[in-house]
Amino acid sequence: MLCLRNVEYSQNGRRILRSINMTFRDGMSYSILGPNGAGKSTIARILMGELRPTSGQVLLDGEDVTGLSVTERAKRGISMAWQEPARYEGITVRNYLTLGGKLKIGEDGIREVLELVGLPYELYAHRFVDKSLSGGERKRVELASLLLLKPRYAILDEPDSGLDITAGKLIEVILDRFRKCGTTVILITHHEGIALKTDFAYFVCGGRIVRKGFSQEVVDYYRKTCRRCSFAEG
Amino acid sequence: MTIKVDLTREYEALVEAYQREGLDTSLFGDRIAAIIISGDKIIGLNNVPGVEIRGEEIEKGVRAEVKIAEGVELPFPIHLCTGYLKSEGYQRVIFDINVGKNSKVRFTSHCIFPYAKDFTHEAIARIKIGEGSSVLYDDEHVHGEGVRMVGKTEVEVGRNARYTGKFTLTKHRAKELKLEMVARLGERAVLEIETKVKAVKDDCVEMKEVAYLEGAHSRANLRSTAIAFDRAKVNVINEAYGFGDYAKGHVECHEIVKGDADVQTVPLLRVKNDKAELTHEASIGRINEAQLIQLMAKGLTEDEAAELIIKGLLGEW
Numbered sequence: 305m306l307c308l309r310n311v312e313y314s315q316n317g318r319r320i321l322r323s324i325n326m327t328f329r330d331g332m333s334y335s336i337l338g339p340n341g342a343g344k345s346t347i348a349r350i351l352m353g354e355l356r357p358t359s360g361q362v363l364l365d366g367e368d369v370t371g372l373s374v375t376e377r378a379k380r381g382i383s384m385a386w387q388e389p390a391r392y393e394g395i396t397v398r399n400y401l402t403l404g405g406k407l408k409i410g411e412d413g414i415r416e417v418l419e420l421v422g423l424p425y426e427l428y429a430h431r432f433v434d435k436s437l438s439g440g441e442r443k444r445v446e447l448a449s450l451l452l453l454k455p456r457y458a459i460l461d462e463p464d465s466g467l468d469i470t471a472g473k474l475i476e477v478i479l480d481r482f483r484k485c486g487t488t489v490i491l492i493t494h495h496e497g498i499a500l501k502t503d504f505a506y507f508v509c510g511g512r513i514v515r516k517g518f519s520q521e522v523v524d525y526y527r528k529t530c531r532r533c534s535f536a537e538g
Numbered sequence: 539m540t541i542k543v544d545l546t547r548e549y550e551a552l553v554e555a556y557q558r559e560g561l562d563t564s565l566f567g568d569r570i571a572a573i574i575i576s577g578d579k580i581i582g583l584n585n586v587p588g589v590e591i592r593g594e595e596i597e598k599g600v601r602a603e604v605k606i607a608e609g610v611e612l613p614f615p616i617h618l619c620t621g622y623l624k625s626e627g628y629q630r631v632i633f634d635i636n637v638g639k640n641s642k643v644r645f646t647s648h649c650i651f652p653y654a655k656d657f658t659h660e661a662i663a664r665i666k667i668g669e670g671s672s673v674l675y676d677d678e679h680v681h682g683e684g685v686r687m688v689g690k691t692e693v694e695v696g697r698n699a700r701y702t703g704k705f706t707l708t709k710h711r712a713k714e715l716k717l718e719m720v721a722r723l724g725e726r727a728v729l730e731i732e733t734k735v736k737a738v739k740d741d742c743v744e745m746k747e748v749a750y751l752e753g754a755h756s757r758a759n760l761r762s763t764a765i766a767f768d769r770a771k772v773n774v775i776n777e778a779y780g781f782g783d784y785a786k787g788h789v790e791c792h793e794i795v796k797g798d799a800d801v802q803t804v805p806l807l808r809v810k811n812d813k814a815e816l817t818h819e820a821s822i823g824r825i826n827e828a829q830l831i832q833l834m835a836k837g838l839t840e841d842e843a844a845e846l847i848i849k850g851l852l853g854e855w
């Protein structure tokens with residue numbers, strides 16, 4: 305179980321997150337839904353360890369892991385696909401997926417995940433993960449990478465943004481696949497339709513949790529309130 | 539290949555060094571035009587039809603002439619092997635390379651100084667490429683801890699000819715490296731230069747690449763990548779001169795620093811013809827934080843992530 309307990313985050317005197325409490329149980333899937341600037345990516349980066357909360361804790365199976373580095377958390381099974389995946393010069397998709405040969409995966413495994421995310425092996429395995437990949441292609445490579453890693457927790461920051469109309473279907477395939485290998489998905493999105501595909505959801509706005517519960521409930525609430533909302537700043 | 543009898547041991551030592559470094563030992567085969575130099579001796583020489591290599595032992599080194607006839611196209615590269623197997627000393631190697639018209643050749647040059655502790659290597663190359671020919675020159679270096687290297691290359695790329703030069707020194711100490719490359723391009727000539735160097739500890743690297751785009755429609759692309767760690771010093775100078783009508787040049791330099799390395803890059807573009815067009819791109823900085831973190835989120839340590847990224851930058855995958 306992965307938890308955020310009373311997490312606050314401020315930057316340059318500005319409060320970005322306030323008393324965030326979240327729980328991610330093993331084998332379930334979660335959405336974090338909210339408008340631009342709500343604090344979703346900040347939550348993700350705190351879970352991953354890229355950012356340290358100003359106060360509060362990150363707990364993994366009850367143990368305080370707030371002080372652990374990104375690498376240490378990854379070794380304990382937390383991994384993340386960033387909203388803007390980085391580009392790497394001179395590294396092919398194939399090498400990227402195997403982390404330069406560190407992951408021992410055969411060609412078949414690579415082929416399978418690439419095809420799962422809609423990238424034919426022949427066309428993509430030897431492309432570079434650099435500027436030459438389109439935004440959507442880069443996102444798909446990142447999803448393939450997490451599928452191969454099979455982490456215990458996969459944080460996906462807006463995996464659907466930049467994807468074409470096949471996005472919805474792709475997210476379903478990904479969620480299904482992660483469910484099968486026991487990965488807990490934490491999916492960040494501003495699309496209600498995507499949030500509906502997970503079991504549970506948190507609706508975040510202005511750095512606070514506005515609502516949490518079954519995805520359907522949270523999405524209904526989001527639909528009712530968010531469109532008519534006047535408070536962007538908490 | 540005929541090897542001078544009294545030098546077979548040196549020859550074997552060189553072949554062994556190739557094996558250790560994972561270099562291609564088939565380059566020593568009979569079908570490959572080659573000159574094998576060790577110290578100030580020519581220990582092997584092989585010519586094939588269309589290629590005439592002549593060598594001469596000079597004081598502390600070797601001078602060689604390589605002549606490629608017209609219309610020659612070789613299935614194998616021409617192997618230039620320069621070795622120095624002692625730990626100290628001085629070696630001077632001069633290559634005069636003349637490529638006739640409409641030929642297509644590759645040179646694989648290996649400089650092997652595996653035991654060097656206090657060694658100076660001076661390399662001078664003059665390369666003349668005839669009309670319509672295409673030359674690829676791949677220069678790889680195996681250096682021990684202490685090599686002072688001064689390299690000067692002059693290239694004349696004739697009409698419609700193409701020269702691609704690659705220099706790599708990334709797996710071994712650069713120590714003291716001073717490279718200078720000057721190229722002159724004729725009409726519709728094409729020049730491509732790619733240099734990759736890694737400098738660590740107190741290494742000191744100076745690289746200067748100059749392209750004179752004299753011919754109309756000539757094109758040049760100079761790309762350097764340098765990795766500087768610790769207290770290394772790296773200075774990269776790229777110059778392009780646009781003289782010919784519609785000449786087009788691009789210089790690019792990327793340097794990654796870590797530690798207290800001192801790095802600079804100086805691009806110089808000069809145009810004396812309003813139809814010419816030159817561009818440059820440069821970056822100096824640490825490894826991008828996002829690139830590191832995102833790999834670390836897959837379980838790599840910071841050092842492992844940096845290594846993967848740098849290997850990519852150096853084209854080692």
Ligand SMILES: Nc1ncnc2c1ncn2[C@@H]1O[C@H](COP(=O)(O)OP(=O)(O)OP(=O)(O)O)[C@@H](O)[C@H]1O
Binds near residue numbers: 339345387
């Ligand atoms: N370095 C920073 N300095 C000041 N404010 C910041 C900084 N980084 C983020 N913020 C602010 O924190 C808030 C939350 O940002 P965050 O990226 O978490 O939002 P988000 O919910 O992921 O938005 P989006 O949907 O646009 O990705 C935003 O208002 C943002 O401007």
Ligand SMILES: [Mg+2]
Binds near residue numbers: 344387
């Ligand atoms: Mg975001």
